[in-house]
Amino acid sequence: MKTISVVAPMYNEESLVHAYCEQMLMIADSLKDKYEFEIILVNDGSRDSTYTKMLEEHEAHPDNIAIVCLTRNFGLEGAVSAGLRSATGDAVIVMDADLQDPPSLLPEMIQKWEAGADVVTGSRIRRSNDGFFKKAGAGFYYKVLGSLSGKVKLEKSAANFRLLSRKACDMILALPEVNSVFRVEVPFIGMKTDVVEYDRDKRYAGKTKYNLKSMIPYALDSITGISVEPLRRIWLLQIIPLLLFIGSVAGLIISDELRSAWLVLLFASILTGVLLIAVCVVAEYIGQIMIEVKGRPTSLIYEYKPCKNTKTGSKGN
Numbered sequence: 001m002k003t004i005s006v007v008a009p010m011y012n013e014e015s016l017v018h019a020y021c022e023q024m025l026m027i028a029d030s031l032k033d034k035y036e037f038e039i040i041l042v043n044d045g046s047r048d049s050t051y052t053k054m055l056e057e058h059e060a061h062p063d064n065i066a067i068v069c070l071t072r073n074f075g076l077e078g079a080v081s082a083g084l085r086s087a088t089g090d091a092v093i094v095m096d097a098d099l100q101d102p103p104s105l106l107p108e109m110i111q112k113w114e115a116g117a118d119v120v121t122g123s124r125i126r127r128s129n130d131g132f133f134k135k136a137g138a139g140f141y142y143k144v145l146g147s148l149s150g151k152v153k154l155e156k157s158a159a160n161f162r163l164l165s166r167k168a169c170d171m172i173l174a175l176p177e178v179n180s181v182f183r184v185e186v187p188f189i190g191m192k193t194d195v196v197e198y199d200r201d202k203r204y205a206g207k208t209k210y211n212l213k214s215m216i217p218y219a220l221d222s223i224t225g226i227s228v229e230p231l232r233r234i235w236l237l238q239i240i241p242l243l244l245f246i247g248s249v250a251g252l253i254i255s256d257e258l259r260s261a262w263l264v265l266l267f268a269s270i271l272t273g274v275l276l277i278a279v280c281v282v283a284e285y286i287g288q289i290m291i292e293v294k295g296r297p298t299s300l301i302y303e304y305k306p307c308k309n310t311k312t313g314s315k316g317n
């Protein structure tokens with residue numbers, strides 16, 4: 001029988017460990033004639049009782065619930081990567097634990113995988129439950145990312161809700177980078193991809209870990225992870241001070257009015273701003289080079305508790 005691994009990263013999610021497991025076990029039960037389920041709960045350094053709750057679920061459902069406990073909070077990407085490294089299934093599904101990625105879609109994703117897709121992507125056609133700033137921020141992020149991705153085809157509004165065949169999962173794990181952003185790595189590997197569309201539900205319980213401020217470093221990691229286009233296009237910024245420069249020179253030649261002096265001042269300050277932006281873009285890439293050169297792991301596993309459906313040979317690291 002084929003095994004499906006489901007990876008769910010959790011950080012301070014005590015209020016939804018049980019609800020998540022309950023829903024996933026229902027899905028596992030409805031498909032039990034065809035598939036075995038390995039549901040991997042990744043504890044990403046939670047400070048509340050998430051881990052205790054995970055242990056309770058593991059003890060109550062030793063066939064299906066496996067646990068990966070990280071040494072500290074590494075962030076969503078580190079948690080996803082630890083889950084992928086521990087997964088032993090023929091297909092691996094990554095999903096948020098807050099039930100915003102509906103478990104009811106799993107049978108359709110599995111069906112598309114069985115029909116030949118190596119990657120099945122969850123695409124959020126509506127985000128009716130997200131606030132204005134989150135929606136606007138996400139819209140801008142996907143637009144920028146899409147315009148920089150070159151030959152890598154990004155699916156619209158696709159985040160971490162994905163199914164990967166064993167082959168696709170192994171390819172992702174073999175990518176050497178430290179700055180691993182799952183949502184840009186999956187389209188990078190290519191392979192036959194299918195899509196399931198869904199309306200993003202409200203969070204079942206607890207609070208989001210991402211506000212607009214914490215999304216900025218994440219967005220920068222994705223951009224530097226997918227493209228060097230910002231470095232190539234940065235020269236375009238000089239167009240604004242150049243126009244102002246021409247304006248000020250023309251102004252000074254035509255008249256010696258005070259207005260022209262203001263234009264010169266404006267030119268100087270905009271030029272400084274543009275230079276600073278250019279330095280920041282370069283610095284961002286230098287920072288990424290440093291991270292890659294150090295070569296530290298994206299996350300460290302403190303404890304790994306497989307379930308009975310875990311295939312033997314799992315490294316759990």
Ligand code: UDP
Nearest residue numbers: 009010011044075076079096097208209210
């Ligand atoms: N998460 C995590 N580590 C973190 C932050 C978040 O494992 O440092 C998990 C979180 O528990 C959830 C998923 O990542 O299962 C998505 O987080 P969240 O729901 O807060 O993001 P949003 O859906 O609001 O973008």
Ligand code: MG
Nearest residue numbers: 096098100203
């Ligand atoms: Mg969420």
